Amino acid sequence: MPSQRHPPDGLAEKLAHELHVHQIELESQNEELRRTKSDLSAARDRYQDLFDFAPVGYFTLDRDGVIQECNLTGAILLGEHRTALKGCSLSRFVAPADGDRWHLFTRQVLGADGPHRIELALLRAGSQDAWHGQIDCQQMALPGQEPTLWVTLTDVTARVLADFDQRVAALDADARELERHRVALALHEDLGQRLSALKMELVSLAPCEKSEVYRERLGGLLTSLDDAVSTVRRITQDLRPPMLNDLGLAAAIEWLVHDTARRVDLSFTLSLDAVAPDMGEQTRLALYRFVQQAVALLVFDAGSIELHIGTHCAPGRFVLVLRSRWQCKAKPGTTPLEPEAARILEHRARAMGGRLVIDLPRDPLVWIHLELVMPLAKPQDTDAEHGDTR
The missing domain is CATH 3.30.565.10 (Histidine kinase-like ATPase, C-terminal domain)
Known part of the structure; x- marks a missing residue:
């Protein structure tokens, strides 16, 4: 029976030491991998929360405007569940009056690089009450994939209504200013001239009597007319001062x-x-x-x-x-x-x-x-x- 050969005692101990060191390195690398995986998972969850609960709606559309992906905010803005929105065209939520504008806008985005913006009247699912949304859109083309549209949707209803109220207020202010101008002209051309003519008539009346009472009454009437003319002139100036333009x-x-x-x-x-x-x-x-x-x-x-x-x-x-x-x-x-x-x-x-x-x-x-x-x-x-x- 042939004899078995055993490695020297020193070599076996050396191999065992190297295996032990290698095992420790593998355990350290494995721990580092687990820690990295945990950090990546936490970062993914954090960015998922940022995506879902962002203050604006995020959408990914294909070339035909069909929703491929959206966040929770976008689903809330459109009044529909997120799973129900996938595969649904965004044009379904565009008000009929702005349907053509949305169609031309998507063609413009697909035909030119860079970000594009449009404001549309939109409808929520199951509602006919329009609200105003601002859409920022950009075409993204990844290698080997069909171009997609990255869209952000912001509710700008409050700003649009405020702008509308401001325009109405400006028109109202212009109308009031025109009315002031009309009243000022009427006071100056009509009432002012009538008072001046009345004063001239009174002055032209020679006193037929040398009565002190008569002269006092005539003087009082002329003074009252002068005050009335001054008041009309002052009101006219307050309403629309002519020297402002002159x-x-x-x-x-x-x-x-x-x-x-x-x-x-x-x-x-x-x-x-x-x-x-x-x-x-x-x-x-x-x-x-x-x-x-x-x-x-x-x-x-x-x-x-x-x-x-x-x-x-x-x-x-x-x-x-x-x-x-x-x-x-x-x-x-x-x-x-x-x-x-x-x-x-x-x-x-x-x-x-x-x-x-x-x-x-x-x-x-x-x-x-x-x-x-x-x-x-x-x-x-x-x-x-x-x-x-x-």
Whole structure:
């Protein structure tokens, strides 16, 4: 029987040590793989949550506009379960009035690279109430696959309705301004001329008696007619100052301040830029209405006793400054201008595309400071603006 050969004791121990080291390395690599797998699973779940619960709807469409994949937000926006949307055409949820626009839009996206955007009236499943969605779409073509459309859907109903309300408000403001202009012309052309003619008739009447009572009554009638003519003239100027278009914004502001100071105990200073700002009729009228309301709030509401108005025309912008010192009518520590009044002025500034800075001190010895900075567009653009001209 042949004898068996055994490796030396030292070699066996060396092999056993190497196998043990190799086993430890494999266990370490296996642990690292398990940890990496766990991290990848957590990242996948995290990105899946981000995909599903994003604030906008995500869709993947084929060339025919059929939904291949969507997130939970997209399903909620369309009012349908996500599984029911797969294989359904997105055009099913487009309002009939915008069906042709959506068809032309998909053809445009497939025919040109880059992102594309459109706003459509959409319908939810089982509802006939339209809502407005903004669709951002881009074609993606992977090697060896048919091109697909990546789509994001955002509900912009609130913005569309706000824009509509703003356009309606602009049209309403324009209509009111036209009505003011019509009333001003009627007062000036009709009532003003009638009063002037009546005064001329009274003056032409020679007193047939040298009665003191007669002269006093005639003088009283002439004085009343003068007051009535002045009132008509002032109302006409308030409704639509003719010098705004004839002489410019600076002349209209100067008349406004002089007329206000004449009616109340007010001292004022003016520093109006002689250079006429490059703006259209609508912007000029909106600025005048802003100054008109600001002066009324500062003088009649805040009780200002001293007023300064300055304008400065710089390249591309117009700066209006109103500074007012007020009497201490309010309680100590309170501001003279109500927060609601300040918000109204800020709203008017934003409607004109400007920015208003208001400094309301709590000390009557400190001046109220209002500064309006408004960018100026080109004349052909400003004529088409719709500012808040109320």
